[in-house]
Amino acid sequence: MKELIVARGLRKSFGSFEAVRGIDLIVPAGQVLGFLGPNGAGKSTTMRMLTGFLEPTEGTVTLNGIQLADDPIAAKRTFGYLPEGAPAYGDMRVEEFLNFVARSRGYTGAEARARVDRSIERLHLEPYRRQLVETLSKGYKRRTGLAQAILHDPPILVLDEPTDGLDPNQKHEVRELIRRLGDDRAVVLSTHILEEVEAVCTRAVIISEGRVVFDGTPKALDAKAAANVTSNRLDHVFRMLTTSDIGGASRTKAASQ
Amino acid sequence: MNSTARIATIFRREFAAYFTSPLAGIFLVIYLFMSAVLTFQMGGLYERGQADLRPFFQVQPWLDLFLVPALSMRLWAEDRRTGTIELLLTLPFSVRDLVLGKFLAAWAFACVALALTAPLWITVAWLGSPDHGTILVGYIASALMAGAFLAIGAFLSAFTKNQVIAFVLSGVACFLLMVIGFPMLLDFVSGWLPRTAVEAIAAMSVMTHFESMMRGVLDGRDVLYFVSVTAAFLFLNGIVVEWKKAE
Ligand SMILES: Nc1ncnc2c1ncn2[C@@H]1O[C@H](COP(=O)(O)OP(=O)(O)O)[C@@H](O)[C@H]1O
Ligand SMILES: [Mg+2]
Numbered sequence: 001m002k003e004l005i006v007a008r009g010l011r012k013s014f015g016s017f018e019a020v021r022g023i024d025l026i027v028p029a030g031q032v033l034g035f036l037g038p039n040g041a042g043k044s045t046t047m048r049m050l051t052g053f054l055e056p057t058e059g060t061v062t063l064n065g066i067q068l069a070d071d072p073i074a075a076k077r078t079f080g081y082l083p084e085g086a087p088a089y090g091d092m093r094v095e096e097f098l099n100f101v102a103r104s105r106g107y108t109g110a111e112a113r114a115r116v117d118r119s120i121e122r123l124h125l126e127p128y129r130r131q132l133v134e135t136l137s138k139g140y141k142r143r144t145g146l147a148q149a150i151l152h153d154p155p156i157l158v159l160d161e162p163t164d165g166l167d168p169n170q171k172h173e174v175r176e177l178i179r180r181l182g183d184d185r186a187v188v189l190s191t192h193i194l195e196e197v198e199a200v201c202t203r204a205v206i207i208s209e210g211r212v213v214f215d216g217t218p219k220a221l222d223a224k225a226a227a228n229v230t231s232n233r234l235d236h237v238f239r240m241l242t243t244s245d246i247g248g249a250s251r252t253k254a255a256s257q
Numbered sequence: 258m259n260s261t262a263r264i265a266t267i268f269r270r271e272f273a274a275y276f277t278s279p280l281a282g283i284f285l286v287i288y289l290f291m292s293a294v295l296t297f298q299m300g301g302l303y304e305r306g307q308a309d310l311r312p313f314f315q316v317q318p319w320l321d322l323f324l325v326p327a328l329s330m331r332l333w334a335e336d337r338r339t340g341t342i343e344l345l346l347t348l349p350f351s352v353r354d355l356v357l358g359k360f361l362a363a364w365a366f367a368c369v370a371l372a373l374t375a376p377l378w379i380t381v382a383w384l385g386s387p388d389h390g391t392i393l394v395g396y397i398a399s400a401l402m403a404g405a406f407l408a409i410g411a412f413l414s415a416f417t418k419n420q421v422i423a424f425v426l427s428g429v430a431c432f433l434l435m436v437i438g439f440p441m442l443l444d445f446v447s448g449w450l451p452r453t454a455v456e457a458i459a460a461m462s463v464m465t466h467f468e469s470m471m472r473g474v475l476d477g478r479d480v481l482y483f484v485s486v487t488a489a490f491l492f493l494n495g496i497v498v499e500w501k502k503a504e
């Protein structure tokens with residue numbers, strides 16, 4: 001399968017603090033990668049580097065064969081991005097906002113309208129299309145952000161906490177959508193809900209303090225839990241990998257080797 | 258999509274944003290009201306028995322001190338506060354597209370405000386026979402000055418997430434650029450600064466160039482001054498956006 005996202009040796013420092021400390025990520029089409037980690041692990045910072053919002057202190061990002069640093073505008077056409085918190089223009093109606101994004105992506109006239117309509121339909125936003133974005137509930141605002149991200153049918157999707165703030169029904173719908181989209185695309189989504197990884201992802205990458213501490217299938221992640229752990233097995237593994245109280249010593253050793 | 262189309266997309270969005278909140282409208286009404294009042298009352302349009310728009314143009318720098326910051330304050334501060342800056346910078350736009358699109362939208366609004374004062378021009382034309390060339394140059398000077406002030410305001414708006422802070426900073430900066438050309442201040446510093454330094458300070462002030470244009474002569478050096486100030490601050494604006502975007 002074609003490698004759509006190729007990130008090598010990503011590092012990012014904010015002053016003297018290094019938030020991301022050497023991350024490699026290669027994501028082929030057809031993969032839904034769940035990006036996990038405790039708060040402050042560096043998930044959003046990494047995604048911001050993948051999408052060109054932040055320049056890496058070190059490392060390179062290549063999207064669908066285009067190096068981000070060489071041709072940022074062409075590279076930015078290859079992906080849809082849902083930033084953390086799903087920012088959108090509050091003073092616009094949902095359809096106006098999506099129309100702005102459609103124009104930003106170079107669509108005009110009937111094609112722009114068709115794109116907006118299709119996005120609204122896919123995220124079930126029809127009843128809200130004339131509503132001001134600032135009056136939407138958190139869940140619908142997030143859906144509007146998703147509608148914006150998939151509007152141009154990009155080969156790459158980068159979604160920072162796409163199901164945050166959604167109710168269980170909405171979560172289910174959005175996961176279904178992501179899974180369908182992931183059939184022929186490269187999707188990177190961050191989350192701290194482990195069941196989400198099992199539900200939609202074909203690969204799980206866990207980071208802690210800016211480094212990768214696990215990279216494998218959700219099944220392999222589950223297998224890391226001791227046989228005697230019967231409930232919340234993934235939570236158990238997650239804690240084991242990302243905190244120092246359970247099994248932290250071995251992780252530190254492994255990481256420093 | 259070429260750069261012009263991208264700038265046009267940002268322009269449309271930003272220009273429309275002025276009409277979604279009552280704020281810009283309120284400032285527009287105040288600006289028009291003050292223009293008319295100051296021109297007729299303070300400027301003594303009737304008493305001087307002279308039909309021209311000199312008093313109107315004389316108050317423009319002062320009216321700009323509050324109209325311009327009101328237009329420029331939201332340009333970047335609002336996108337930084339709501340996080341939409343992350344959206345803009347990850348859509349296929351360059352920083353240059355965003356800087357120009359936003360600036361042009363604010364400038365277009367300021368030019369609309371200026372154009373809405375046309376009844377004053379019609380009034381003086383009706384009262385007497387003013388020199389229309391002088392008035393036209395006055396309007397061009399006012400538009401150029403507003404542009405320079407807006408570029409400064411946009412630049413300062415990129416430093417903060419707070420529109421009120423952006424408003425105050427822009428007002429102060431534009432005021433400083435005005436006062437350094439006041440004869441009072443220049444006389445004061447001429448006591449202990451060499452002549453060339455005093456002239457250099459005067460040459461940096463908007464007032465020097467604005468007043469020069471108000472005489473009705475379209476001098477290339479004055480135009481160049483306004484265009485350079487605008488271009489310089491728009492360039493710096495882009496640098497500050499890159500620098501402050503993630504904070
Ligand atoms: N612009 C910034 N300036 C300084 N520190 C930052 C900035 N952005 C993120 N950080 C820090 O980098 C670390 C990683 O943050 P982030 O990538 O947002 O984590 P996550 O998304 O995994 O919760 C945190 O400690 C955060 O405080
Ligand atoms: Mg985050």
